[in-house]
Amino acid sequence: GAVVSQHPSWVICKSGTSVKIECRSLDFQATTMFWYRQFPKQSLMLMATSNEGSKATYEQGVEKDKFLINHASLTLSTLTVTSAHPEDSSFYICSALPGGTSTDTQYFGPGTRLTVL
Amino acid sequence: AQRVTQPEKLLSVFKGAPVELKCNYSYSGSPELFWYVQYSRQRLQLLLRHISRESIKGFTADLNKGETSFHLKKPFAQEEDSAMYYCALRGAQKLVFGQGTRLTINP
Numbered sequence: 604g605a606v607v608s609q610h611p612s613w614v615i616c617k618s619g620t621s622v623k624i625e626c627r628s629l630d631f632q633a634t635t636m637f638w639y640r641q642f643p644k645q646s647l648m649l650m651a652t653s654n655e656g657s658k659a660t661y662e663q664g665v666e667k668d669k670f671l672i673n674h675a676s677l678t679l680s681t682l683t684v685t686s687a688h689p690e691d692s693s694f695y696i697c698s699a700l701p702g703g704t705s706t707d708t709q710y711f712g713p714g715t716r717l718t719v720l
Numbered sequence: 721a722q723r724v725t726q727p728e729k730l731l732s733v734f735k736g737a738p739v740e741l742k743c744n745y746s747y748s749g750s751p752e753l754f755w756y757v758q759y760s761r762q763r764l765q766l767l768l769r770h771i772s773r774e775s776i777k778g779f780t781a782d783l784n785k786g787e788t789s790f791h792l793k794k795p796f797a798q799e800e801d802s803a804m805y806y807c808a809l810r811g812a813q814k815l816v817f818g819q820g821t822r823l824t825i826n827p
Contacts, residue, residue, distance in 0.1 A: 607763075646817045646820055652814060707810075713762075714763065
């Protein structure tokens with residue numbers, strides 16, 4: 604089946620530093636990947652839609668300069684949290700949509716827990 | 721705007737009892753509705769979708785456009801059904817999730 608991985612699974616960083624999270628589709632090519640954010644005991648909130656080879660589309664209220672998204676290949680999208688602050692601490696989840704098929708099922712990664720001290 | 725409401729954050733039933741997880745939505749266009757499940761320490765995975773009209777693991781869900789609902793049902797709950805369940809709506813090519821319902825099946 605389609606598998607999506609995320610790296611790292613958890614990260615702790617100091618306030619003011621930048622953190623990069625990777626999302627990979629392991630056995631399929633993903634023309635579109637999505638980045639979600641989940642606060643404790645809350646739902647997944649879509650942050651942005653990432654399309655291979657083009658700029659990401661950010662949801663309203665999400666700072667594109669703070670959350671940099673790069674989708675340079677059909678199997679990799681990265682989310683960089685720049686100048687992280689404690690309020691950025693959250694669970695970040697990506698999902699990938701297989702390209703070139705009729706399916707519109709998104710496959711989710713296991714998530715990355717970010718803690719900013 | 722797309723909106724999904726799951727009124728119950730927690731739901732607890734006994735093994736063998738019927739289960740119904742409620743989901744209501746708001747969307748001006750023609751919606752696609754999904755149920756996702758997240759078992760303990762596992763990733764989110766698709767359970768079923770209204771287009772398929774299928775039964776997965778004994779669960780079914782019927783889209784009721786008049787009531788704007790997509791409730792998830794199972795006639796006889798099993799302990800392995802304990803998990804977090806999210807209702808989701810796709811419109812304008814993006815998924816919007818409800819708040820989720822944590823289902824606990826008591827032995």
